[in-house]
Amino acid sequence: MVQDADFVWMDGEVVPWAAATIHVASEAMLRGASIFEGERAYWSAEHDELYLFRHEEHLQRLRQSARVMRMSIPFTDAEITAGCVELIRRHGWRDSVHLRPVVYFGEGDAHAFRPQDIRTGVFILAFQRSSKPSLFSGIRSCVSTWRRNPDVAAPSRVKSAANYHNARLAQVEASLNGFGTPVMLNLAGKVSESPGSCFMMVRKGTVVTPPVTADILESITRETLITLLRDEMGVPVLERDIDRSELYVCDEALFCGSGQEVQPIVSIDHYEIGAGTPGPITAALQKLYFEVARGLHERYRHWLTPVYRQAAMVE
Ligand code: PMP
Structure with missing residues:
Protein backbone atom coordinates (compact mmCIF):
# COMPACT_ATOMS: atom_id res chain seq x y z
CA MET A 1 0.00 0.00 0.00
CA SER A 131 -7.93 -0.70 -9.41
CA LYS A 132 -6.63 -4.28 -9.45
CA PRO A 133 -6.71 -6.34 -12.69
CA SER A 134 -8.78 -8.98 -10.81
CA LEU A 135 -11.62 -6.46 -10.91
CA PHE A 136 -12.30 -7.59 -14.46
CA SER A 137 -11.11 -11.22 -14.40
CA GLY A 138 -12.73 -12.10 -11.05
CA ILE A 139 -11.25 -13.94 -8.08
CA ARG A 140 -11.37 -17.47 -6.69
CA SER A 141 -12.73 -17.41 -3.16
CA CYS A 142 -13.21 -19.93 -0.34
CA VAL A 143 -15.02 -20.14 3.00
CA SER A 144 -12.60 -19.32 5.80
CA THR A 145 -12.21 -21.65 8.78
CA TRP A 146 -12.08 -18.45 10.89
CA ARG A 147 -15.37 -16.89 12.02
CA ARG A 148 -16.13 -13.15 11.91
CA ASN A 149 -15.91 -11.32 15.26
CA PRO A 150 -19.29 -11.51 17.04
CA ASP A 151 -20.98 -8.23 18.06
CA VAL A 152 -21.00 -9.31 21.71
CA ALA A 153 -17.19 -9.44 21.78
CA ALA A 154 -15.65 -7.16 19.16
CA PRO A 155 -18.35 -5.42 17.09
CA SER A 156 -17.62 -5.57 13.37
CA ARG A 157 -19.77 -2.42 13.04
CA VAL A 158 -16.83 -0.57 14.62
CA LYS A 159 -13.99 -0.03 12.18
CA SER A 160 -11.27 -0.53 14.77
CA ALA A 161 -7.72 -1.58 13.98
CA ALA A 162 -8.04 -4.46 16.47
CA ASN A 163 -10.83 -6.04 14.41
CA TYR A 164 -8.35 -6.59 11.63
CA HIS A 165 -6.46 -9.28 13.58
CA ASN A 166 -9.50 -11.45 12.87
CA ALA A 167 -9.43 -10.34 9.22
CA ARG A 168 -5.70 -11.07 8.93
CA LEU A 169 -6.08 -14.65 10.16
CA ALA A 170 -8.69 -15.31 7.48
CA GLN A 171 -6.86 -13.56 4.64
CA VAL A 172 -3.48 -15.17 5.32
CA GLU A 173 -5.06 -18.63 5.55
CA ALA A 174 -6.87 -18.11 2.23
CA SER A 175 -3.69 -16.83 0.53
CA LEU A 176 -1.64 -19.80 1.79
CA ASN A 177 -4.29 -22.10 0.36
CA GLY A 178 -4.05 -20.39 -3.04
CA PHE A 179 -7.30 -18.41 -2.88
CA GLY A 180 -8.08 -14.72 -3.19
CA THR A 181 -10.36 -12.96 -0.68
CA PRO A 182 -12.25 -15.47 1.52
CA VAL A 183 -15.89 -15.42 2.69
CA MET A 184 -16.21 -15.43 6.50
CA LEU A 185 -19.16 -16.95 8.35
CA ASN A 186 -20.38 -15.54 11.66
CA LEU A 187 -20.76 -17.59 14.86
CA ALA A 188 -24.30 -18.53 13.76
CA GLY A 189 -22.79 -20.16 10.68
CA LYS A 190 -24.35 -17.65 8.28
CA VAL A 191 -22.39 -15.69 5.68
CA SER A 192 -21.01 -12.48 7.18
CA GLU A 193 -18.48 -10.64 5.00
CA SER A 194 -14.86 -10.85 3.84
CA PRO A 195 -11.84 -9.59 5.81
CA GLY A 196 -12.17 -6.21 4.08
CA SER A 197 -15.40 -6.06 2.09
CA CYS A 198 -19.06 -7.06 2.07
CA PHE A 199 -20.64 -9.90 0.12
CA MET A 200 -23.51 -10.04 -2.39
CA MET A 201 -24.81 -12.86 -4.53
CA VAL A 202 -27.42 -13.16 -7.28
CA ARG A 203 -30.05 -15.89 -7.10
CA LYS A 204 -32.78 -16.04 -9.74
CA GLY A 205 -32.45 -12.37 -10.65
CA THR A 206 -32.47 -11.08 -7.06
CA VAL A 207 -29.40 -9.71 -5.34
CA VAL A 208 -29.07 -11.09 -1.81
CA THR A 209 -26.76 -9.66 0.84
CA PRO A 210 -26.40 -10.35 4.59
CA PRO A 211 -28.17 -7.86 6.90
CA VAL A 212 -26.26 -5.34 9.03
CA THR A 213 -26.91 -7.63 12.00
CA ALA A 214 -24.78 -10.43 10.47
CA ASP A 215 -21.56 -9.13 12.11
CA ILE A 216 -20.59 -6.99 9.14
CA LEU A 217 -19.13 -3.52 8.87
CA GLU A 218 -21.92 -1.19 7.78
CA SER A 219 -20.36 -0.80 4.37
CA ILE A 220 -20.89 2.41 2.44
CA THR A 221 -20.27 0.60 -0.86
CA ARG A 222 -22.87 -2.02 0.06
CA GLU A 223 -25.40 0.76 0.66
CA THR A 224 -24.35 2.49 -2.58
CA LEU A 225 -24.81 -0.70 -4.61
CA ILE A 226 -28.21 -1.44 -3.05
CA THR A 227 -29.34 2.05 -4.15
CA LEU A 228 -27.94 1.65 -7.67
CA LEU A 229 -29.41 -1.83 -8.11
CA ARG A 230 -32.89 -0.80 -6.95
CA ASP A 231 -33.15 2.71 -8.35
CA GLU A 232 -31.06 2.57 -11.53
CA MET A 233 -30.99 -1.06 -12.63
CA GLY A 234 -34.43 -2.18 -11.40
CA VAL A 235 -32.89 -5.26 -9.75
CA PRO A 236 -34.59 -6.40 -6.51
CA VAL A 237 -32.33 -6.61 -3.43
CA LEU A 238 -32.95 -8.77 -0.36
CA GLU A 239 -31.09 -8.23 2.90
CA ARG A 240 -31.30 -11.60 4.62
CA ASP A 241 -29.15 -14.34 6.14
CA ILE A 242 -27.25 -16.45 3.61
CA ASP A 243 -26.48 -20.14 4.18
CA ARG A 244 -23.06 -21.51 3.30
CA SER A 245 -24.53 -23.94 0.75
CA GLU A 246 -26.20 -21.06 -1.10
CA LEU A 247 -22.71 -19.90 -2.05
CA TYR A 248 -22.38 -23.06 -4.13
CA VAL A 249 -25.63 -22.65 -6.05
CA CYS A 250 -25.79 -18.90 -6.67
CA ASP A 251 -25.68 -17.42 -10.19
CA GLU A 252 -23.27 -14.55 -9.46
CA ALA A 253 -21.27 -13.34 -6.48
CA LEU A 254 -19.21 -10.27 -5.62
CA PHE A 255 -17.34 -8.51 -2.85
CA CYS A 256 -17.81 -4.77 -2.40
CA GLY A 257 -15.92 -2.10 -0.50
CA SER A 258 -14.12 1.19 -0.95
CA GLY A 259 -10.86 -0.71 -1.41
CA GLN A 260 -12.12 -3.77 -3.31
CA GLU A 261 -14.66 -1.70 -5.26
CA VAL A 262 -17.01 -4.12 -7.08
CA GLN A 263 -15.03 -7.35 -7.21
CA PRO A 264 -16.57 -10.29 -9.11
CA ILE A 265 -16.09 -13.78 -7.64
CA VAL A 266 -15.79 -16.62 -10.16
CA SER A 267 -15.58 -19.60 -7.78
CA ILE A 268 -16.00 -20.42 -4.09
CA ASP A 269 -14.41 -23.57 -2.60
CA HIS A 270 -13.78 -24.73 -6.19
CA TYR A 271 -17.49 -24.51 -7.07
CA GLU A 272 -17.60 -22.48 -10.27
CA ILE A 273 -20.10 -19.61 -10.05
CA GLY A 274 -22.30 -19.13 -13.14
CA ALA A 275 -20.12 -19.57 -16.21
CA GLY A 276 -16.94 -19.10 -14.17
CA THR A 277 -16.60 -15.51 -15.41
CA PRO A 278 -17.97 -12.24 -13.95
CA GLY A 279 -21.77 -12.32 -14.22
CA PRO A 280 -23.90 -9.82 -16.21
CA ILE A 281 -25.52 -8.04 -13.21
CA THR A 282 -22.10 -7.78 -11.51
CA ALA A 283 -20.45 -6.36 -14.65
CA ALA A 284 -23.24 -3.81 -15.23
CA LEU A 285 -23.18 -2.78 -11.56
CA GLN A 286 -19.41 -2.35 -11.60
CA LYS A 287 -19.60 -0.13 -14.69
CA LEU A 288 -22.33 2.03 -13.15
CA TYR A 289 -20.44 2.32 -9.84
CA PHE A 290 -17.36 3.74 -11.56
CA GLU A 291 -19.44 6.14 -13.65
CA VAL A 292 -21.16 7.45 -10.50
CA ALA A 293 -17.82 7.76 -8.65
CA ARG A 294 -16.44 9.80 -11.57
CA GLY A 295 -19.37 12.22 -11.48
CA LEU A 296 -21.03 11.09 -14.71
CA HIS A 297 -24.49 10.76 -13.11
CA GLU A 298 -25.90 14.12 -12.05
CA ARG A 299 -28.35 12.46 -9.67
CA TYR A 300 -25.51 11.25 -7.44
CA ARG A 301 -23.27 14.32 -7.54
CA HIS A 302 -24.12 14.97 -3.88
CA TRP A 303 -22.05 11.85 -3.05
CA LEU A 304 -18.92 13.58 -4.38
CA THR A 305 -16.59 16.12 -2.79
CA PRO A 306 -14.39 17.93 -5.36
CA VAL A 307 -10.77 18.07 -4.19
CA TYR A 308 -9.19 20.73 -6.38
CA ARG A 309 -12.17 23.08 -6.58
CA GLN A 310 -12.52 22.69 -2.80
CA ALA A 311 -8.83 23.46 -2.34
CA ALA A 312 -9.20 26.62 -4.41
CA MET A 313 -12.09 27.66 -2.15
CA VAL A 314 -10.04 27.02 1.02
CA GLU A 315 -7.13 29.21 -0.16
N1 PMP B 1 -16.13 -4.98 5.70
C1 PMP B 1 -14.90 -4.77 6.18
C2 PMP B 1 -14.38 -5.66 7.25
C3 PMP B 1 -14.10 -3.75 5.66
O1 PMP B 1 -12.86 -3.54 6.13
C4 PMP B 1 -14.61 -2.93 4.63
C5 PMP B 1 -13.77 -1.84 4.05
N2 PMP B 1 -13.90 -0.65 4.76
C6 PMP B 1 -15.92 -3.18 4.18
C7 PMP B 1 -16.64 -4.21 4.73
C8 PMP B 1 -16.52 -2.31 3.12
O2 PMP B 1 -16.87 -1.08 3.67
P1 PMP B 1 -16.95 0.23 2.75
O3 PMP B 1 -17.81 -0.13 1.61
O4 PMP B 1 -17.56 1.25 3.61
O5 PMP B 1 -15.57 0.53 2.34
Whole structure:
Protein backbone atom coordinates (compact mmCIF):
# COMPACT_ATOMS: atom_id res chain seq x y z
CA MET A 1 0.00 0.00 0.00
CA VAL A 2 2.82 2.39 0.85
CA GLN A 3 3.79 3.56 -2.61
CA ASP A 4 4.43 7.15 -3.22
CA ALA A 5 3.33 9.46 -0.42
CA ASP A 6 5.62 12.28 0.65
CA PHE A 7 3.36 13.76 3.33
CA VAL A 8 0.97 12.82 6.13
CA TRP A 9 -1.65 15.04 7.76
CA MET A 10 -1.08 14.80 11.48
CA ASP A 11 -2.96 16.58 14.26
CA GLY A 12 -3.85 19.58 12.15
CA GLU A 13 -0.93 20.00 9.77
CA VAL A 14 0.73 18.39 6.78
CA VAL A 15 4.12 16.97 7.81
CA PRO A 16 6.84 15.14 5.84
CA TRP A 17 6.34 11.35 5.72
CA ALA A 18 9.34 10.65 8.00
CA ALA A 19 8.10 13.08 10.69
CA ALA A 20 4.75 11.29 11.14
CA THR A 21 5.64 9.20 14.21
CA ILE A 22 3.82 8.00 17.33
CA HIS A 23 5.42 6.86 20.60
CA VAL A 24 5.82 3.07 21.07
CA ALA A 25 4.06 3.36 24.45
CA SER A 26 0.82 4.56 22.85
CA GLU A 27 -2.36 2.54 23.40
CA ALA A 28 -2.70 2.38 19.62
CA MET A 29 0.59 0.47 19.47
CA LEU A 30 0.14 -1.66 22.59
CA ARG A 31 -3.50 -2.66 22.24
CA GLY A 32 -4.64 -1.66 18.78
CA ALA A 33 -6.68 1.19 20.27
CA SER A 34 -7.51 3.06 17.09
CA ILE A 35 -10.34 3.46 14.62
CA PHE A 36 -10.11 4.44 10.99
CA GLU A 37 -11.79 4.89 7.63
CA GLY A 38 -10.76 3.74 4.19
CA GLU A 39 -12.11 5.85 1.36
CA ARG A 40 -11.27 6.63 -2.22
CA ALA A 41 -11.07 9.62 -4.47
CA TYR A 42 -11.65 9.11 -8.19
CA TRP A 43 -10.17 11.12 -11.00
CA SER A 44 -12.70 12.36 -13.51
CA ALA A 45 -11.02 13.15 -16.84
CA GLU A 46 -14.37 14.53 -18.05
CA HIS A 47 -14.46 17.14 -15.26
CA ASP A 48 -10.69 17.53 -14.78
CA GLU A 49 -11.37 16.96 -11.09
CA LEU A 50 -10.68 14.48 -8.33
CA TYR A 51 -13.75 13.51 -6.30
CA LEU A 52 -13.80 12.08 -2.77
CA PHE A 53 -16.47 9.40 -2.92
CA ARG A 54 -19.10 9.50 -0.15
CA HIS A 55 -16.70 11.30 2.17
CA GLU A 56 -19.47 12.57 4.45
CA GLU A 57 -20.73 9.05 5.04
CA HIS A 58 -17.19 7.93 5.91
CA LEU A 59 -16.93 10.73 8.48
CA GLN A 60 -20.29 9.70 9.93
CA ARG A 61 -19.07 6.13 10.28
CA LEU A 62 -15.81 7.31 11.86
CA ARG A 63 -17.91 9.15 14.47
CA GLN A 64 -20.06 6.06 14.99
CA SER A 65 -16.92 3.94 15.61
CA ALA A 66 -15.62 6.65 17.97
CA ARG A 67 -18.89 6.68 19.90
CA VAL A 68 -18.84 2.95 20.59
CA MET A 69 -15.15 3.13 21.59
CA ARG A 70 -15.83 6.24 23.76
CA MET A 71 -13.23 8.22 21.83
CA SER A 72 -13.49 12.00 21.40
CA ILE A 73 -12.24 13.15 18.03
CA PRO A 74 -10.37 16.43 18.64
CA PHE A 75 -11.15 17.82 15.16
CA THR A 76 -14.38 18.81 13.43
CA ASP A 77 -15.58 17.12 10.25
CA ALA A 78 -14.71 20.32 8.35
CA GLU A 79 -11.16 20.23 9.71
CA ILE A 80 -10.71 16.56 8.75
CA THR A 81 -12.12 17.25 5.28
CA ALA A 82 -9.77 20.21 4.86
CA GLY A 83 -6.93 17.89 5.95
CA CYS A 84 -7.84 15.30 3.29
CA VAL A 85 -8.05 17.98 0.60
CA GLU A 86 -4.79 19.65 1.63
CA LEU A 87 -2.92 16.33 1.76
CA ILE A 88 -3.97 15.36 -1.76
CA ARG A 89 -3.34 18.84 -3.08
CA ARG A 90 0.21 18.84 -1.69
CA HIS A 91 0.90 15.64 -3.65
CA GLY A 92 -0.84 17.06 -6.72
CA TRP A 93 -2.33 13.68 -7.63
CA ARG A 94 -4.60 13.45 -10.63
CA ASP A 95 -5.33 9.75 -10.32
CA SER A 96 -7.27 7.39 -7.99
CA VAL A 97 -6.36 8.01 -4.35
CA HIS A 98 -6.90 5.91 -1.23
CA LEU A 99 -7.40 7.92 1.96
CA ARG A 100 -7.10 6.62 5.49
CA PRO A 101 -8.14 8.92 8.36
CA VAL A 102 -7.13 7.34 11.70
CA VAL A 103 -8.10 8.31 15.28
CA TYR A 104 -5.94 6.76 17.99
CA PHE A 105 -5.26 6.73 21.71
CA GLY A 106 -1.75 7.84 22.63
CA GLU A 107 0.18 7.22 25.84
CA GLY A 108 -1.82 6.82 29.05
CA ASP A 109 -3.78 4.51 31.30
CA ALA A 110 -4.91 1.39 29.39
CA HIS A 111 -8.52 2.01 30.43
CA ALA A 112 -8.60 5.79 30.03
CA PHE A 113 -11.13 7.23 27.62
CA ARG A 114 -11.73 10.83 28.73
CA PRO A 115 -9.80 13.41 26.66
CA GLN A 116 -8.22 14.85 29.83
CA ASP A 117 -6.88 11.39 30.77
CA ILE A 118 -5.53 10.18 27.44
CA ARG A 119 -4.24 11.92 24.36
CA THR A 120 -6.33 11.29 21.27
CA GLY A 121 -4.55 11.93 17.99
CA VAL A 122 -5.69 12.03 14.38
CA PHE A 123 -3.71 11.44 11.22
CA ILE A 124 -4.57 10.94 7.58
CA LEU A 125 -2.62 8.79 5.14
CA ALA A 126 -3.11 9.05 1.39
CA PHE A 127 -1.75 6.93 -1.43
CA GLN A 128 -2.25 6.68 -5.16
CA ARG A 129 -4.03 3.42 -5.74
CA SER A 130 -5.45 2.16 -9.01
CA SER A 131 -7.93 -0.70 -9.41
CA LYS A 132 -6.63 -4.28 -9.45
CA PRO A 133 -6.71 -6.34 -12.69
CA SER A 134 -8.78 -8.98 -10.81
CA LEU A 135 -11.62 -6.46 -10.91
CA PHE A 136 -12.30 -7.59 -14.46
CA SER A 137 -11.11 -11.22 -14.40
CA GLY A 138 -12.73 -12.10 -11.05
CA ILE A 139 -11.25 -13.94 -8.08
CA ARG A 140 -11.37 -17.47 -6.69
CA SER A 141 -12.73 -17.41 -3.16
CA CYS A 142 -13.21 -19.93 -0.34
CA VAL A 143 -15.02 -20.14 3.00
CA SER A 144 -12.60 -19.32 5.80
CA THR A 145 -12.21 -21.65 8.78
CA TRP A 146 -12.08 -18.45 10.89
CA ARG A 147 -15.37 -16.89 12.02
CA ARG A 148 -16.13 -13.15 11.91
CA ASN A 149 -15.91 -11.32 15.26
CA PRO A 150 -19.29 -11.51 17.04
CA ASP A 151 -20.98 -8.23 18.06
CA VAL A 152 -21.00 -9.31 21.71
CA ALA A 153 -17.19 -9.44 21.78
CA ALA A 154 -15.65 -7.16 19.16
CA PRO A 155 -18.35 -5.42 17.09
CA SER A 156 -17.62 -5.57 13.37
CA ARG A 157 -19.77 -2.42 13.04
CA VAL A 158 -16.83 -0.57 14.62
CA LYS A 159 -13.99 -0.03 12.18
CA SER A 160 -11.27 -0.53 14.77
CA ALA A 161 -7.72 -1.58 13.98
CA ALA A 162 -8.04 -4.46 16.47
CA ASN A 163 -10.83 -6.04 14.41
CA TYR A 164 -8.35 -6.59 11.63
CA HIS A 165 -6.46 -9.28 13.58
CA ASN A 166 -9.50 -11.45 12.87
CA ALA A 167 -9.43 -10.34 9.22
CA ARG A 168 -5.70 -11.07 8.93
CA LEU A 169 -6.08 -14.65 10.16
CA ALA A 170 -8.69 -15.31 7.48
CA GLN A 171 -6.86 -13.56 4.64
CA VAL A 172 -3.48 -15.17 5.32
CA GLU A 173 -5.06 -18.63 5.55
CA ALA A 174 -6.87 -18.11 2.23
CA SER A 175 -3.69 -16.83 0.53
CA LEU A 176 -1.64 -19.80 1.79
CA ASN A 177 -4.29 -22.10 0.36
CA GLY A 178 -4.05 -20.39 -3.04
CA PHE A 179 -7.30 -18.41 -2.88
CA GLY A 180 -8.08 -14.72 -3.19
CA THR A 181 -10.36 -12.96 -0.68
CA PRO A 182 -12.25 -15.47 1.52
CA VAL A 183 -15.89 -15.42 2.69
CA MET A 184 -16.21 -15.43 6.50
CA LEU A 185 -19.16 -16.95 8.35
CA ASN A 186 -20.38 -15.54 11.66
CA LEU A 187 -20.76 -17.59 14.86
CA ALA A 188 -24.30 -18.53 13.76
CA GLY A 189 -22.79 -20.16 10.68
CA LYS A 190 -24.35 -17.65 8.28
CA VAL A 191 -22.39 -15.69 5.68
CA SER A 192 -21.01 -12.48 7.18
CA GLU A 193 -18.48 -10.64 5.00
CA SER A 194 -14.86 -10.85 3.84
CA PRO A 195 -11.84 -9.59 5.81
CA GLY A 196 -12.17 -6.21 4.08
CA SER A 197 -15.40 -6.06 2.09
CA CYS A 198 -19.06 -7.06 2.07
CA PHE A 199 -20.64 -9.90 0.12
CA MET A 200 -23.51 -10.04 -2.39
CA MET A 201 -24.81 -12.86 -4.53
CA VAL A 202 -27.42 -13.16 -7.28
CA ARG A 203 -30.05 -15.89 -7.10
CA LYS A 204 -32.78 -16.04 -9.74
CA GLY A 205 -32.45 -12.37 -10.65
CA THR A 206 -32.47 -11.08 -7.06
CA VAL A 207 -29.40 -9.71 -5.34
CA VAL A 208 -29.07 -11.09 -1.81
CA THR A 209 -26.76 -9.66 0.84
CA PRO A 210 -26.40 -10.35 4.59
CA PRO A 211 -28.17 -7.86 6.90
CA VAL A 212 -26.26 -5.34 9.03
CA THR A 213 -26.91 -7.63 12.00
CA ALA A 214 -24.78 -10.43 10.47
CA ASP A 215 -21.56 -9.13 12.11
CA ILE A 216 -20.59 -6.99 9.14
CA LEU A 217 -19.13 -3.52 8.87
CA GLU A 218 -21.92 -1.19 7.78
CA SER A 219 -20.36 -0.80 4.37
CA ILE A 220 -20.89 2.41 2.44
CA THR A 221 -20.27 0.60 -0.86
CA ARG A 222 -22.87 -2.02 0.06
CA GLU A 223 -25.40 0.76 0.66
CA THR A 224 -24.35 2.49 -2.58
CA LEU A 225 -24.81 -0.70 -4.61
CA ILE A 226 -28.21 -1.44 -3.05
CA THR A 227 -29.34 2.05 -4.15
CA LEU A 228 -27.94 1.65 -7.67
CA LEU A 229 -29.41 -1.83 -8.11
CA ARG A 230 -32.89 -0.80 -6.95
CA ASP A 231 -33.15 2.71 -8.35
CA GLU A 232 -31.06 2.57 -11.53
CA MET A 233 -30.99 -1.06 -12.63
CA GLY A 234 -34.43 -2.18 -11.40
CA VAL A 235 -32.89 -5.26 -9.75
CA PRO A 236 -34.59 -6.40 -6.51
CA VAL A 237 -32.33 -6.61 -3.43
CA LEU A 238 -32.95 -8.77 -0.36
CA GLU A 239 -31.09 -8.23 2.90
CA ARG A 240 -31.30 -11.60 4.62
CA ASP A 241 -29.15 -14.34 6.14
CA ILE A 242 -27.25 -16.45 3.61
CA ASP A 243 -26.48 -20.14 4.18
CA ARG A 244 -23.06 -21.51 3.30
CA SER A 245 -24.53 -23.94 0.75
CA GLU A 246 -26.20 -21.06 -1.10
CA LEU A 247 -22.71 -19.90 -2.05
CA TYR A 248 -22.38 -23.06 -4.13
CA VAL A 249 -25.63 -22.65 -6.05
CA CYS A 250 -25.79 -18.90 -6.67
CA ASP A 251 -25.68 -17.42 -10.19
CA GLU A 252 -23.27 -14.55 -9.46
CA ALA A 253 -21.27 -13.34 -6.48
CA LEU A 254 -19.21 -10.27 -5.62
CA PHE A 255 -17.34 -8.51 -2.85
CA CYS A 256 -17.81 -4.77 -2.40
CA GLY A 257 -15.92 -2.10 -0.50
CA SER A 258 -14.12 1.19 -0.95
CA GLY A 259 -10.86 -0.71 -1.41
CA GLN A 260 -12.12 -3.77 -3.31
CA GLU A 261 -14.66 -1.70 -5.26
CA VAL A 262 -17.01 -4.12 -7.08
CA GLN A 263 -15.03 -7.35 -7.21
CA PRO A 264 -16.57 -10.29 -9.11
CA ILE A 265 -16.09 -13.78 -7.64
CA VAL A 266 -15.79 -16.62 -10.16
CA SER A 267 -15.58 -19.60 -7.78
CA ILE A 268 -16.00 -20.42 -4.09
CA ASP A 269 -14.41 -23.57 -2.60
CA HIS A 270 -13.78 -24.73 -6.19
CA TYR A 271 -17.49 -24.51 -7.07
CA GLU A 272 -17.60 -22.48 -10.27
CA ILE A 273 -20.10 -19.61 -10.05
CA GLY A 274 -22.30 -19.13 -13.14
CA ALA A 275 -20.12 -19.57 -16.21
CA GLY A 276 -16.94 -19.10 -14.17
CA THR A 277 -16.60 -15.51 -15.41
CA PRO A 278 -17.97 -12.24 -13.95
CA GLY A 279 -21.77 -12.32 -14.22
CA PRO A 280 -23.90 -9.82 -16.21
CA ILE A 281 -25.52 -8.04 -13.21
CA THR A 282 -22.10 -7.78 -11.51
CA ALA A 283 -20.45 -6.36 -14.65
CA ALA A 284 -23.24 -3.81 -15.23
CA LEU A 285 -23.18 -2.78 -11.56
CA GLN A 286 -19.41 -2.35 -11.60
CA LYS A 287 -19.60 -0.13 -14.69
CA LEU A 288 -22.33 2.03 -13.15
CA TYR A 289 -20.44 2.32 -9.84
CA PHE A 290 -17.36 3.74 -11.56
CA GLU A 291 -19.44 6.14 -13.65
CA VAL A 292 -21.16 7.45 -10.50
CA ALA A 293 -17.82 7.76 -8.65
CA ARG A 294 -16.44 9.80 -11.57
CA GLY A 295 -19.37 12.22 -11.48
CA LEU A 296 -21.03 11.09 -14.71
CA HIS A 297 -24.49 10.76 -13.11
CA GLU A 298 -25.90 14.12 -12.05
CA ARG A 299 -28.35 12.46 -9.67
CA TYR A 300 -25.51 11.25 -7.44
CA ARG A 301 -23.27 14.32 -7.54
CA HIS A 302 -24.12 14.97 -3.88
CA TRP A 303 -22.05 11.85 -3.05
CA LEU A 304 -18.92 13.58 -4.38
CA THR A 305 -16.59 16.12 -2.79
CA PRO A 306 -14.39 17.93 -5.36
CA VAL A 307 -10.77 18.07 -4.19
CA TYR A 308 -9.19 20.73 -6.38
CA ARG A 309 -12.17 23.08 -6.58
CA GLN A 310 -12.52 22.69 -2.80
CA ALA A 311 -8.83 23.46 -2.34
CA ALA A 312 -9.20 26.62 -4.41
CA MET A 313 -12.09 27.66 -2.15
CA VAL A 314 -10.04 27.02 1.02
CA GLU A 315 -7.13 29.21 -0.16
N1 PMP B 1 -16.13 -4.98 5.70
C1 PMP B 1 -14.90 -4.77 6.18
C2 PMP B 1 -14.38 -5.66 7.25
C3 PMP B 1 -14.10 -3.75 5.66
O1 PMP B 1 -12.86 -3.54 6.13
C4 PMP B 1 -14.61 -2.93 4.63
C5 PMP B 1 -13.77 -1.84 4.05
N2 PMP B 1 -13.90 -0.65 4.76
C6 PMP B 1 -15.92 -3.18 4.18
C7 PMP B 1 -16.64 -4.21 4.73
C8 PMP B 1 -16.52 -2.31 3.12
O2 PMP B 1 -16.87 -1.08 3.67
P1 PMP B 1 -16.95 0.23 2.75
O3 PMP B 1 -17.81 -0.13 1.61
O4 PMP B 1 -17.56 1.25 3.61
O5 PMP B 1 -15.57 0.53 2.34
